[in-house]
Structure formats: structure tokens, C-alpha cells
Amino acid sequence: MQTAQSVLVHFPCANDCSGSVSRPEPTSTDVAQLAGVSQSAVSRAFTEGASISEAKRARVIEAAEQLGYRPNLIARSLITRRTGIIGLAVGDLSNPFYSQLIYKLSEKLQQRNFHLLLFTVPDRANSDDLLEDVINYRLDALVLTSTEVSSHLGARLQERGIPVVLINRTTEDTASSSVASDNEFGASEVARFLVKQGHRRLAYVAGIQNTSTNIERERGFLRALASVAGVTVQHISGDYDVHKSLSVARELFDGENAGPEAIFCANDMMALSLMDALRYNLNLRVPEDVSVVGYDNIEPAAFSAYQLTTYSQPIDEMVDAAVELIVERVSSPGSAPRQIRLRGELVVRASVGVRHPSSADTSAHPSSAASA
Amino acid sequence: MQTAQSVLVHFPCANDCSGSVSRPEPTSTDVAQLAGVSQSAVSRAFTEGASISEAKRARVIEAAEQLGYRPNLIARSLITRRTGIIGLAVGDLSNPFYSQLIYKLSEKLQQRNFHLLLFTVPDRANSDDLLEDVINYRLDALVLTSTEVSSHLGARLQERGIPVVLINRTTEDTASSSVASDNEFGASEVARFLVKQGHRRLAYVAGIQNTSTNIERERGFLRALASVAGVTVQHISGDYDVHKSLSVARELFDGENAGPEAIFCANDMMALSLMDALRYNLNLRVPEDVSVVGYDNIEPAAFSAYQLTTYSQPIDEMVDAAVELIVERVSSPGSAPRQIRLRGELVVRASVGVRHPSSADTSAHPSSAASA
DNA sequence: TTGTATGCGTTATCAC
DNA sequence: GTGATAACGCATACAA
Numbered sequence: 036m037q038t039a040q041s042v043l044v045h046f047p048c049a050n051d052c053s054g055s056v057s058r059p060e061p062t063s064t065d066v067a068q069l070a071g072v073s074q075s076a077v078s079r080a081f082t083e084g085a086s087i088s089e090a091k092r093a094r095v096i097e098a099a100e101q102l103g104y105r106p107n108l109i110a111r112s113l114i115t116r117r118t119g120i121i122g123l124a125v126g127d128l129s130n131p132f133y134s135q136l137i138y139k140l141s142e143k144l145q146q147r148n149f150h151l152l153l154f155t156v157p158d159r160a161n162s163d164d165l166l167e168d169v170i171n172y173r174l175d176a177l178v179l180t181s182t183e184v185s186s187h188l189g190a191r192l193q194e195r196g197i198p199v200v201l202i203n204r205t206t207e208d209t210a211s212s213s214v215a216s217d218n219e220f221g222a223s224e225v226a227r228f229l230v231k232q233g234h235r236r237l238a239y240v241a242g243i244q245n246t247s248t249n250i251e252r253e254r255g256f257l258r259a260l261a262s263v264a265g266v267t268v269q270h271i272s273g274d275y276d277v278h279k280s281l282s283v284a285r286e287l288f289d290g291e292n293a294g295p296e297a298i299f300c301a302n303d304m305m306a307l308s309l310m311d312a313l314r315y316n317l318n319l320r321v322p323e324d325v326s327v328v329g330y331d332n333i334e335p336a337a338f339s340a341y342q343l344t345t346y347s348q349p350i351d352e353m354v355d356a357a358v359e360l361i362v363e364r365v366s367s368p369g370s371a372p373r374q375i376r377l378r379g380e381l382v383v384r385a386s387v388g389v390r391h392p393s394s395a396d397t398s399a400h401p402s403s404a405a406s407a
Numbered sequence: 408m409q410t411a412q413s414v415l416v417h418f419p420c421a422n423d424c425s426g427s428v429s430r431p432e433p434t435s436t437d438v439a440q441l442a443g444v445s446q447s448a449v450s451r452a453f454t455e456g457a458s459i460s461e462a463k464r465a466r467v468i469e470a471a472e473q474l475g476y477r478p479n480l481i482a483r484s485l486i487t488r489r490t491g492i493i494g495l496a497v498g499d500l501s502n503p504f505y506s507q508l509i510y511k512l513s514e515k516l517q518q519r520n521f522h523l524l525l526f527t528v529p530d531r532a533n534s535d536d537l538l539e540d541v542i543n544y545r546l547d548a549l550v551l552t553s554t555e556v557s558s559h560l561g562a563r564l565q566e567r568g569i570p571v572v573l574i575n576r577t578t579e580d581t582a583s584s585s586v587a588s589d590n591e592f593g594a595s596e597v598a599r600f601l602v603k604q605g606h607r608r609l610a611y612v613a614g615i616q617n618t619s620t621n622i623e624r625e626r627g628f629l630r631a632l633a634s635v636a637g638v639t640v641q642h643i644s645g646d647y648d649v650h651k652s653l654s655v656a657r658e659l660f661d662g663e664n665a666g667p668e669a670i671f672c673a674n675d676m677m678a679l680s681l682m683d684a685l686r687y688n689l690n691l692r693v694p695e696d697v698s699v700v701g702y703d704n705i706e707p708a709a710f711s712a713y714q715l716t717t718y719s720q721p722i723d724e725m726v727d728a729a730v731e732l733i734v735e736r737v738s739s740p741g742s743a744p745r746q747i748r749l750r751g752e753l754v755v756r757a758s759v760g761v762r763h764p765s766s767a768d769t770s771a772h773p774s775s776a777a778s779a
Numbered sequence: 780t781t782g783t784a785t786g787c788g789t790t791a792t793c794a795c
Numbered sequence: 796g797t798g799a800t801a802a803c804g805c806a807t808a809c810a811a
Contacts, residue, residue: 060567060788062787062788062789063788063789064788072797072798073797073798073799074788074789074798074799075790075791075797075798075799075800076796076797076798077789078788078789078790078791079790079796079797082790086796086797087796087797088796088797091796091797103567105539105542105543106543106788106789107543107545107787107788107789108543108544108545108789109481109484109485109490109544109545109787109788109789110485110787110788110789110790110803111788111789111790112481112789112803113481113482113485113787113788113789113790113802113803113804113805114788114789114790114791114802114803115789115790115791115803116803118481120524123525125510128506128507128509128510129503129506129507129510129706131501131503131506134500134501134503134506135500135501137500137525138497138500138501138527141525141526141527142527142529145526145527145536150524150525150526150540150544151524151525152492152522152523152524152525153495153509153513153522153523153524153525154513154517154522155510155513155514155517157514164517167477168522170477171477171478171479171480172480172481172522173479173480173481195475307710308710310712311710311711311712312711314711314712315711315712316711334501335707338679338680338683339683339684339686339687339688340682340683340686340687340712340713341712432804434803434804434805435804435805435806436804436805444781444782445781445782445783446782446783446804446805447781447782447783447784447805447806447807448780448781448782449805450804450805450806450807451780451781451806454806457806458780458781459780459781460780460781463780463781478804478805479803479804479805481803481804481805482787482803482804482805482806483804483805483806484787484805485786485787485788485789485803485804485805485806486786486787486804486805486806486807487787487805487806488787
């Protein structure tokens with residue numbers, strides 16, 4: 036023990052000898068020499084379930100600790116052809132849904148000895164750089180959460196045998212695994228709930244047009260409403276951009292026609308900022324004057340200032356499923372990709388009010404005085 | 408071109424041949440063979456500033472594209488002893504300050520061909536696992552943003568020549584580089600501002616006790632107030648935990664003595680949730696009944712529902728500085744660690760009101776009726 | 780400039 | 796169970 040410490044402390048030139056710091060990285064050969072065994076024995080001592088006697092393993096471990104030896108995973112991966120590193124492409128981290136997702140994903144993967152290599156993909160970025168890096172590092176798999184990654188990237192990686200797992204995103208390409216919530220069903224639940232609460236003039240604030248999340252939520256919402264008599268739906272694009280909420284709010288209540296009684300936003304972030312715009316810029320009350328619903332159930336949705344009604348994504352189950360998909364495809368390269376859908380649930384909070392259709396149409400829409 | 412495609416498409420067994428998928432990973436030797444050059448020539452063709460003729464390089468590049476060859480960075484790092492991978496230990500990602508920080512850090516590092524390997528460090532976790540992994544992967548450096556990492560970890564890595572960079576965190580250990588805002592100065596600015604606005608009964612909601620951020624902010628706040636006559640400061644611990652805000656609020660306004668006129672929270676997340684508790688549980692108005700100030704200037708602080716006055720962290724400058732520190736220490740191992748302090752600025756919003764000391768003491772504190 | 784030979788640190792394949 | 800030896804894919808010192 037003491038020996039180990041002194042070995043570690045007494046490395047040459049403790050201060051700033053610029054240029055060449057010759058610190059000794061102990062290798063398995065060094066350990067073998069000290070323990071008086073072969074280098075292969077050292078390797079086996081650090082390999083789970085390898086064929087080695089307990090006595091010898093103990094000797095090796097002790098020598099290793101003395102030298103501060105740790106097996107070099109990089110060198111190991113060169114021959115095992117598995118790095119234990121999984122790429123993660125993320126877009127907007129200002130949405131807590133994604134930051135929570137990657138935190139939990141990383142946590143669960145670490146438990147299974149995998150780690151995430153982060154790739155930030157700016158909106159509209161050329162994803163070719165990402166492709167290159169993923170290949171160059173020989174990553175075990177790539178997880179895509181970004182909405183802005185071209186789908187041909189997935190195809191290219193598939194060709195090279197690198198599994199691709201999509202989270203909160205789907206694609207027609209069946210070569211990629213995916214985990215997503217049942218957006219269409221969730222949105223239809225929102226629609227039914229709003230109708231049941233007596234709302235008739237509805238609005239949908241869309242996310243980025245060509246994303247699977249937006250397409251599915253929009254479809255679920257509109258289809259569920261199509262069969263209900265007397266319901267109108269205003270469609271407006273929000274692009275998952277919280278900074279567009281004010282203009283969205285103004286467009287919804289532009290004074291020409293009566294504003295909506297209830298608004299469904301394609302995600303919570305837009306819903307929260309829309310609530311702010313409605314309340315503090317248009318001087319409308321939520322839910323008395325207008326109801327608001329989101330999707331995701333991010334933490335801020337539960338804040339007292341918002342009390343946002345929303346459809347939750349089962350984030351823990353989604354992460355668990357993703358981990359299974361990853362491990363499955365990495366450990367058995369022949370396994371086929373799978374697409375998984377999980378259902379969340381409607382979380383009813385105070386941002387949705389009740390309408391009485393008989394009297395609501397006139398009293399519901401007060402003077403929508405705009406302000407700065 | 409067409410040849411390249413057909414090569415890529417025609418790899419054996421396109422479907423699920425379980426078990427052994429024998430896909431051909433082209434190596435530099437393969438490329439060399441096709442291009443009719445030596446393997447080292449291929450290596451040189453992909454090495455910036457290597458000594459090779461343009462003609463030969465062109466031949467190599469073309470052959471490489473035909474085969475879909477990409478240099479294996481893992482194998483390369485075995486020789487260069489640099490992986491281009493930097494460890495990032497993160498704690499609580501539900502705080503947007505950190506999610507924003509790591510996004511920008513990743514972005515900037517990618518521009519310089521570095522990537523971040525994510526390590527989630529659960530609160531109070533044993534950081535030994537982290538230590539092991541960082542060493543095992545031979546990471547170029549480790550960035551610590553988590554508040555919960557023991558400082559002996561830094562020392563251990565330092566011993567092995569792995570640079571450690573702390574962000575939003577400091578330590579006595581001068582072996583680690585660090586970037587942090589001038590917490591003490593910032594907090595003193597908050598104190599001076601509150602006094603100037605006429606507040607006299609103040610309160611400090613502390614973060615986790617032994618963290619450098621909390622220690623410094625607390626010290627700055629209290630020292631600046633120590634010299635001001637007639638000022639009282641109530642101290643209460645919040646542990647950077649948003650779920651404790653309700654009990655914090657109740658303790659501050661427990662009815663025995665007059666509640667504070669202004670509250671400084673050690674970070675924005677606590678300030679926001681405290682505002683909620685004050686408004687919706689204690690039925691107090693902010694800022695009319697009580698003022699609230701935070702620290703960080705996270706995005707939600709600007710939301711209309713909160714309009715939180717706060718002291719900003721210069722996050723872009725902090726990231727830039729961190730990148731410099733990292734690159735500097737990685738590229739020249741002899742360079743000495745540096746500690747950097749950056750100043751933010753007070754961001755005044757509506758969560759702080761003005762008191763008139765002459766009449767404030769009685770009228771300022773209405774019936775603090777508690778509720779559910 | 781170019782090719783040959785060697786080594787990076789490890790696991791895998793053999794014989795024993 | 797154990798030890799030699801050959802890969803893994805690449806960069807580099809050296810000779811040409």
C-alpha cells in the first residue's frame with residue numbers, strides 16, 4: 036500500500052517541465068514482470084470469466100495495484116472491435132425533455148458499462164461531419180434524439196453495421212430501431228379531453244413541420260376532432276420555437292374572428308411560453324379565458340405558475356426500452372431492428388377550464404387588448 | 408462513383424443472418440493495395456502536413472473513397488496517445504444552467520476536433536467508478552461540473568498526467584484548472600442592489616453547504632451587508648433543491664417574526680420555485696410583498712411569469728475560457744494549470760421592488776396567510 | 780518523397 | 796491453467 040503511494044508520488048518532475056513529461060504508463064507487461072507471470076496472465080486476470088487460478092489472479096491484482104495499472108480500453112477495443120462507446124446526437128438541450136432524457140439514458144447505460152459520446156447537432160447543420168466521426172471512432176451504436184438529422188445518415192451507418200437507435204423520433208426506414216411515445220394516440224386523448232370539457236373552437240400550434248413528432252401529434256389531434264360536430268380547429272405553426280409564442284398568440288387573437296377556447300401545443304415548451312404571452316402580453320386569463328395543453332410533461336409544466344395540462348411521455352420506460360434495443364443490437368449484430376411505441380397518460384392540471392357550450396360562445400372571449 | 412456504391416451495397420447478407428455478420432472494414436492496407444502504394448503512404452495521405460506528393464495523395468484518397476475507408480481513430484490514438492475524447496462529469500441536468508453549459512462546451516470543442524464523453528454522477532455517488540473509467544479510456548482530459556465529486560479524484564488524475572478542468576467550481580488544489588464566475592463579487596452586487604432599493608430585512612437561501620459556489624456567494628452577500636447599519640439577514644439552507652422551496656418559504660414566514668423583505672437565493676432554480684411557493688402557497692405578492700433575487704440568469708428567469716432579477720454568469724466566456732484551458736493543457740502537457748474568474752452582471756427584472764424605509768417596516772408585511 | 784520495419788497495449792489462438 | 800506468438804489498424808524512425 037505504502038509502496039503504491041510512493042511509486043505514484045515520485046514520478047519525475049512534479050512541476051512545469053514543459054515539453055516532454057515522461058510519466059510512466061504501466062502496461063500489462065510491466066505488471067507481468069513484477070508479478071513474475073506472463074503478460075497473458077495479466078490479461079486474463081482482468082478478463083471476466085477467463086481461465087486463471089485464484090492464486091495467480093491475486094498476485095497479478097496486487098502487482099497491478101502497486102504500479103497503478105489499469106487495462107487500456109482503447110487497445111482492448113482494437114481487438115474486441117467493441118469500444119463500449121455510443122454516440123449521442125442531441126439538438127436543443129434547452130428543452131428539459133431532452134436534458135432529462137440524456138441524463139437518464141447515460142445513467143442506465145453506465146450501469147451496463149456503456150458510455151455516451153456527445154454530438155451536438157446545430158439546427159440545419161450538415162450531418163456529414165457527424166457521420167464521419169461516428170465511423171472514425173468505430174462507435175458501437177448511434178442514438179439520435181435530434182430532430183434535425185437527415186435520414187440518409189441512418190442508412191449509411193446501417194451499411195457499415197453500426198446500429199442506429201432513434202428516440203422520440205421515427206422514420207419509415209425499418210433499418211433503424213426506434214423508441215417513441217404513441218404521439219397520435221396521445222394527441223387524440225388531448226382532443227377528446229378538450230371536447231369533453233366543452234371546448235369547441237380549438238387551435239393547434241404545430242412544431243417543426245417535417246418532424247415525426249409533429250406529424251403524428253397533429254394527425255392524432257385533427258383526426259380525433261374530425262368526427263365531432265361543431266368543432267373548429269385553427270392551425271398555426273410554432274416550429275418548436277419558444278420565441279415565436281408572442282406572434283403565435285397575436286395571430287390567434289387578431290381580433291378578426293373569435294379566438295380559440297383551447298389551444299393544444301405540440302410540446303410543453305411552446306405551451307409554457309404561449310401561456311406567458313397570453314397572460315402577460317394579451318392580458319388573457321388561463322384557463323378562464325383560454326385553455327392551454329402541451330405534450331411531454333416536462334418538470335416546469337408542474338410549476339405552480341403554469342400548472343400545465345399535458346400528455347406525458349413515459350420517459351423512464353422509453354429509456355429502458357432504448358437501452359434494451361442498444362444492448363441487444365450491439366451484443367448480437369445479427370438481431371433485427373425494432374420499433375417500439377409506448378403510451379403515456381393525460382396529466383390534468385389547472386391550465387384547462389370547463390366550458391358550458393350553451394353560454395360560452397359569447398362570454399368566453401373578452402376584449403383581447405394587446406400590449407407591449 | 409458507381410463502383411463505390413456497388414461496393415457498399417453488395418456486402419454479404421443484407422438481412423438478418425444472425426451471429427456472424429462478416430462485413431469488411433477496409434483498412435489502410437486495403438487502400439494501399441488498391442492504390443498501388445505502401446500502407447504508410449495511406450497513413451500520410453490522411454495525416455495533416457505529412458510529407459507526400461499531391462499526385463499520390465489524390466490516388467490514395469480516390470482508392471479510399473472507393474472502398475469507403477476511414478482512418479480508425481482508436482488505432483491511431485494508440486500511437487499518438489491522444490484520443491480526442493474528453494470526459495465530462497455532470498450532476499443535475501434539470502438545472503438549465505448546466506444543460507446550456509454542456510451544449511455550448513460540446514459545440515466549441517467539436518470545432519477543435521474534441522468530443523465529450525458523458526459521465527453522470529449521481530449525488531453522493533462514489534466517484535471511484537468515474538476515476539476508473541477516465542483512466543481506462545485514456546481520456547485526454549476531464550471536465551468537472553458536478554458539485555458532488557470528491558477533490559481527491561482530481562489529485563489522482565493529476566498524478567497520471569490527465570488534466571482536470573473545473574467549471575463553475577473551484578478548489579484549493581492548484582493542480583486543477585478552473586473557470587468560474589466571481590461569485591463573491593456577484594453576490595455582493597446583489598446585496599448592494601437590494602440595500603439601494605431600500606430593503607433592510609434580508610434572507611439568504613443557501614445552496615449545498617460545502618460547494619464552492621455556495622460558500623463564495625454566501626460570503627459575498629454577507630460581507631457586503633455586514634457594514635450596512637440596520638440590516639438583518641436570515642440564513643436558511645435550500646441545498647439547491649427546488650423541492651425544498653415550500654418548506655423554506657414557510658420557515659421564512661413562520662409568523663413569529665416579520666418575514667424578510669427581500670430574499671437572495673444561491674441559484675435561479677431555487678429562486679423560481681421559491682417564487683411559486685411564495686405566490687401560490689403563501690399568497691404573497693412578488694415583488695410587492697417580498698422581493699426575490701437569484702444567481703445564474705438561466706433562460707426561465709426571463710419568463711414573464713417570473714421576471715426574476717438575477718446575477719448572470721457569463722456562460723459564453725466561461726465556455727471559451729474552458730476550451731482554451733483544455734486545449735492548452737492537452738496540447739502541451741507541461742503547461743501549468745490556471746484558475747480563471749469571470750464577472751457577470753446584475754440583470755434587473757421585476758422580481759425586486761422598491762421599499763421606502765420610512766414607512767415600509769409596517770406596511771410591507773401583510774397578513775401572511777398560509778394555504779395548502 | 781517513398782517504402783520497410785517496428786511498436787502502440789491488448790486479446791485470441793494455439794500448443795503445452 | 797499457462798505461456799509464447801500472432802493479430803488488431805495505424806503512425807513513425809529509418810534507410811533509400
